[in-house]
Amino acid sequence: MIEHYLLIKHWHMTTAVLSIALFMLRAWWSVREAPILQRRWVKIVPHVNDTLLLTLGILLMVMLSMWPQHHPWLAAKILALLGYILLGTVAIKRGRTPLVRGMAALAAVMTFLYMLGTAIFKDPLWFV
Template identity: 80%
Template sequence: MLEHYFLIKHLHMTTALLSLAFFMVRAWWSVREAPILQRRWVKVVPHVNDTLLLLLGVTLMVMLSMWPHHHPWLAAKLLALLAYILLGTLAIKRGRSPAARGVAGLAAVVAFGYMLGTAVTKDPLFLLPG
């Protein structure tokens, strides 16, 4: 399975970028209260992509025998993923006002940026000077 590592890694990275792109567009539509958010494909496509993203991430974790309790950066990335998901639901569905959805959307993008930085640097404290 290691012979497929680079393919799986690049698919994971591609689906991550698609996830962010889908999220940002849907969050913008949510703030604008655009009716397109109610279209079936808008509701389905991002979830299909995010499921694939998660499956590829778990595949990489198992393939490399990297577990969150052994790698603090991976644990931090998973916690940031939970924050991203929770903030994303506020930004797209559960925010009470367009302003609240906008703030949640920006916070979700920050959480995504933290996940990305942590993944690239393999350091959960990459933002701190030192």
């Protein structure tokens, strides 16, 4: 399995880029109250991609025996992921006004960038 590490890591990074791109597109549509947000593919494709992204992340964690309790950066990334998911639901579904949805989307993108920096630098305080 470890011989496939680079391929799995590449897929993980690719699905992460696709995830944020799809999120930003859906958030834009949500703020604009565009009817395309109700299309079937718009409701399915991002969730399939995000499931693959999470599965690949867990697979990498297991392959490398990297556990959040031993790697603070990984624990921070997982906690940030929960925040990103919550902010994303406000940005796309639960925000009552376009302004609230837009602010939640901006916060979600900033959270995603934090996760990216944390993964790259292997440090939860990489920005300090």
